[in-house]
Amino acid sequence: MNAIHPKQFRILAIAPVTRGFGFAVLEGQDTLVNWGVKTVKGKGNKNAKLLPKVEELIARYQPGVLVLEDASAKGSLRHTRIRRLAPQIVKVAETCKVDVKLFSREHMLKILVPDGQRTKHDLAKVVAGQFPVQLGYKLPPKRTAAMREHYQMGIFDAVMVAMVFRLEH
Amino acid sequence: MTSPQLSNYLVSNRKRLALSQKEVALLLGNTGGAKVSRYERFDREPSLETALALEVIFQRSASELFSGLYQKVEQEVIERAKALASRTDRGNPKRQIFTNIANKSLN
Numbered sequence: 001m002n003a004i005h006p007k008q009f010r011i012l013a014i015a016p017v018t019r020g021f022g023f024a025v026l027e028g029q030d031t032l033v034n035w036g037v038k039t040v041k042g043k044g045n046k047n048a049k050l051l052p053k054v055e056e057l058i059a060r061y062q063p064g065v066l067v068l069e070d071a072s073a074k075g076s077l078r079h080t081r082i083r084r085l086a087p088q089i090v091k092v093a094e095t096c097k098v099d100v101k102l103f104s105r106e107h108m109l110k111i112l113v114p115d116g117q118r119t120k121h122d123l124a125k126v127v128a129g130q131f132p133v134q135l136g137y138k139l140p141p142k143r144t145a146a147m148r149e150h151y152q153m154g155i156f157d158a159v160m161v162a163m164v165f166r167l168e169h
Numbered sequence: 170m171t172s173p174q175l176s177n178y179l180v181s182n183r184k185r186l187a188l189s190q191k192e193v194a195l196l197l198g199n200t201g202g203a204k205v206s207r208y209e210r211f212d213r214e215p216s217l218e219t220a221l222a223l224e225v226i227f228q229r230s231a232s233e234l235f236s237g238l239y240q241k242v243e244q245e246v247i248e249r250a251k252a253l254a255s256r257t258d259r260g261n262p263k264r265q266i267f268t269n270i271a272n273k274s275l276n
Contacts (some may be wrong), residue, residue, distance in 0.1 A: 010172035027172070060210060064172045103271045134185055
């Protein structure tokens with residue numbers, strides 16, 4: 001019994017997207033406990049509406065570490081709102097006494113695809129290949145220039161950050 | 170560093186099968202997904218009948234689905250077995266049974 005879900009390190013990964021954020025909870029070496037997208041609707045301060053959802057996830061899953069992309073890293077192309085959201089998430093995690101680890105996009109690419117630059121879809125395919133049963137069916141179709149990014153891409157981004165943390169630790 | 174065990178792993182098993190909360194609720198004989206949501210959020214513990222139904226749905230043992238709860242119950246039983254073993258006379262064969270339970274070895 002204990003071999004299936006041993007008491008071990010849990011990672012909560014968060015990837016902010018336009019509608020909210022994608023999240024993934026990883027446990028042990030390769031157990032994906034939960035994944036999804038938390039969205040907010042309506043006008044107003046989107047970040048303020050998202051922070052309670054982060055807090056709720058931390059309270060529910062009590063992770064050992066919270067990982068997310070460093071939106072303020074040099075060369076990051078993230079929107080100003082998301083650049084503002086990342087430090088707010090860090091603050092929430094610190095209040096909940098959870099360690100935080102930030103990874104720049106550049107660093108993540110170096111770890112996951114050392115042989116060169118790939119598209120976001122290629123990276124999502126790598127993630128889906130790692131968790132075919134859980135995420136294989138969620139892989140969005142390849143985006144063309146006329147299409148906006150699929151909102152579920154946030155899940156793949158979140159799992160990707162968690163995988164980078166797992167590979168480094 | 171370790172994280173505390175989660176009470177249950179229903180959400181990962183449900184999503185693994187690409188089932189919605191409502192579909193699981195229907196399989197459990199309920200109409201809406203609210204109860205399933207509460208189980209997944211650790212706000213409510215299912216009845217024995219529901220736990221067994223979940224075992225049938227997800228094809229995983231109940232102790233596996235509710236591993237956090239299982240560990241908690243296991244620890245409590247071990248503590249009780251230890252207490253009973255210490256209170257039982259050395260010559261009494263039940264002492265060995267309690268000791269085996271406390272050591273999680275086969276009786």
